[in-house]
Amino acid sequence: MRSIRVRRFGRLAVAAGMFVALSGAGGTAAASGLVFVPLAQMGPHVSQQAVADPSGCVSGVIHCYTPDDIYGAYGVDAVHDAGWTGAGQTIVIVDSYGSPTAASDLHAFDQAFGLPDPKLTIHYPCGTPTFSNAMHGIQANWAEETSLDLQWAHAIAPGADIVLVAANPAETQGVQGFPCIFAGEQWAISHYPGAVMSQSFAVTEQSFHDAAPSQVAKYRSVYKQAAAAGVTVFGSSGDSGTANGDKQGRLFPFPTVNWPSSDPLVTSAGGTWLQYGWTWDPTISADQYYACLSTASDPSTCDAQYLNSVSGSKTEAVWKEDWLPAAGGGGRSALFPTPAFQAGISQSVLQGSRGLPDLSWNAAVDGGVLVHLGFLGGANNGFYIFGGTSAASPQLAGVVALANQARAAAGKSSVGYLNPLLYTLPSSDFTDTVPQTFGTGSGLTTLNSNAQYPTSIPGSATTAGYDLSTGFGSPKVPAFVGDLVAAP
Numbered sequence: 001m002r003s004i005r006v007r008r009f010g011r012l013a014v015a016a017g018m019f020v021a022l023s024g025a026g027g028t029a030a031a032s033g034l035v036f037v038p039l040a041q042m043g044p045h046v047s048q049q050a051v052a053d054p055s056g057c058v059s060g061v062i063h064c065y066t067p068d069d070i071y072g073a074y075g076v077d078a079v080h081d082a083g084w085t086g087a088g089q090t091i092v093i094v095d096s097y098g099s100p101t102a103a104s105d106l107h108a109f110d111q112a113f114g115l116p117d118p119k120l121t122i123h124y125p126c127g128t129p130t131f132s133n134a135m136h137g138i139q140a141n142w143a144e145e146t147s148l149d150l151q152w153a154h155a156i157a158p159g160a161d162i163v164l165v166a167a168n169p170a171e172t173q174g175v176q177g178f179p180c181i182f183a184g185e186q187w188a189i190s191h192y193p194g195a196v197m198s199q200s201f202a203v204t205e206q207s208f209h210d211a212a213p214s215q216v217a218k219y220r221s222v223y224k225q226a227a228a229a230g231v232t233v234f235g236s237s238g239d240s241g242t243a244n245g246d247k248q249g250r251l252f253p254f255p256t257v258n259w260p261s262s263d264p265l266v267t268s269a270g271g272t273w274l275q276y277g278w279t280w281d282p283t284i285s286a287d288q289y290y291a292c293l294s295t296a297s298d299p300s301t302c303d304a305q306y307l308n309s310v311s312g313s314k315t316e317a318v319w320k321e322d323w324l325p326a327a328g329g330g331g332r333s334a335l336f337p338t339p340a341f342q343a344g345i346s347q348s349v350l351q352g353s354r355g356l357p358d359l360s361w362n363a364a365v366d367g368g369v370l371v372h373l374g375f376l377g378g379a380n381n382g383f384y385i386f387g388g389t390s391a392a393s394p395q396l397a398g399v400v401a402l403a404n405q406a407r408a409a410a411g412k413s414s415v416g417y418l419n420p421l422l423y424t425l426p427s428s429d430f431t432d433t434v435p436q437t438f439g440t441g442s443g444l445t446t447l448n449s450n451a452q453y454p455t456s457i458p459g460s461a462t463t464a465g466y467d468l469s470t471g472f473g474s475p476k477v478p479a480f481v482g483d484l485v486a487a488p
């Protein structure tokens with residue numbers, strides 16, 4: 001029911017594509033066994049020195065970011081300096097299981113980076129899970145996800161209250177799981193109107209099979225409740241480009257997208273590859289990299305060539321890291337037709353479908369964010385580098401919380417259902433993601449789609465303007481927040 005690929009990166013494990021089994025929705029035969037995937041991509045453990053030195057956050061050849069790095073890259077610091085920290089606002093983080101050290105990890109993160117601890121409320125809609133098998137179990141994957149979500153929603157909006165909905169899925173199929181997650185969301189929507197909600201999980205649309213219309217409609221009612229309550233809802237678009245699998249991990253042999261990110265009532269958070277202070281400069285191709293790994297006695301020699309970098313200012317490309325491999329989810333929904341808010345996007349792109357993602361944020365692992373984990377035990381506890389569209393969704397939720405505070409100060413209601421407003425924003429509110437070429441010699445690589453290496457499933461092209469690999473690109477936070485505040 002789950003597959004875990006683990007590859008050694010130097011001496012450190014990189015786990016990617018961790019599939020987690022949740023129970024089926026509604027208990028029908030067709031829908032039972034649906035799996036929500038937590039979309040966190042875990043990178044290496046980093047030294048305390050890297051944590052302490054924002055200008056030199058690296059682990060081996062992998063780059064990492066502190067809150068100050070991300071503030072600088074996206075202009076979040078300017079919004080904080082203007083007095084908007086999310087105070088008085090609530091961010092709802094939805095995960096399975098949660099983490100036994102959610103609060104203490106968040107505190108350790110705050111201690112390391114000089115942030116205030118937020119008011120943290122943890123809600124278990126279906127009972128408190130018993131955490132076990134911490135090093136190898138699926139609960140550990142969700143605990144990592146939980147720490148990432150909490151710490152980085154909070155980093156962007158350090159003044160906002162955080163509510164963690166930790167849905168305790170059944171160990172057996174067909175009883176809880178999806179229903180528990182959505183029961184928790186309904187609870188949060190009714191208790192925190194005007195909040196921002198982040199969902200860093202997804203399942204391939206095709207997993208529903210013939211049950212899709214009834215199953216999707218069932219949970220869609222929750223998003224309608226969110227819109228009615230002024231709650232903004234984000235969902236991660238996925239970490240496998242257009243190559244997504246069924247519950248056995250078998251790839252659908254055609255481009256697919258993930259739900260609930262594909263629901264037009266959800267704002268789909270895609271991925272970019274932010275290179276801030278450095279520029280990727282591979283000297284070998286991805287094929288050569290994997291050939292090197294298969295023969296080299298020391299894989300770090302392969303890493304040093306493929307993940308080579310040079311000093312640079314700031315570049316943001318489509319998220320496509322073939323070394324993991326991973327890429328940002330995006331494409332055309334098979335479940336939803338083009339919604340009214342996408343009327344301005346060419347049908348040559350959408351072809352009658354809801355297109356996603358809507359916008360993006362850094363999701364890279366080489367260029368990932370620092371996350372504190374305290375449940376691994378002993379020397380394994382500490383900071384790790386994380387990427388994935390799991391990182392994009394909570395950070396974008398934090399950005400909207402900043403806007404909501406400023407809107408409240410102006411006597412306005414919260415942003416609420418974001419998509420209709422998002423598609424009216426000027427292009428100057430975004431850093432458009434376009435094709436970019438990196439590397440030297442045989443390493444010369446153009447990133448121009450979200451195709452998942454090494455599959456032959458076509459990716460969505462990265463183009464000027466809105467595209468199905470990154471949406472509008474990433475927000476230029478001061479301008480983006482300014483326009484969210486200026487909106488009626």
Ligand SMILES: [Ca+2]
Nearest residue numbers: 433463464465
């Ligand atoms: Ca673009």
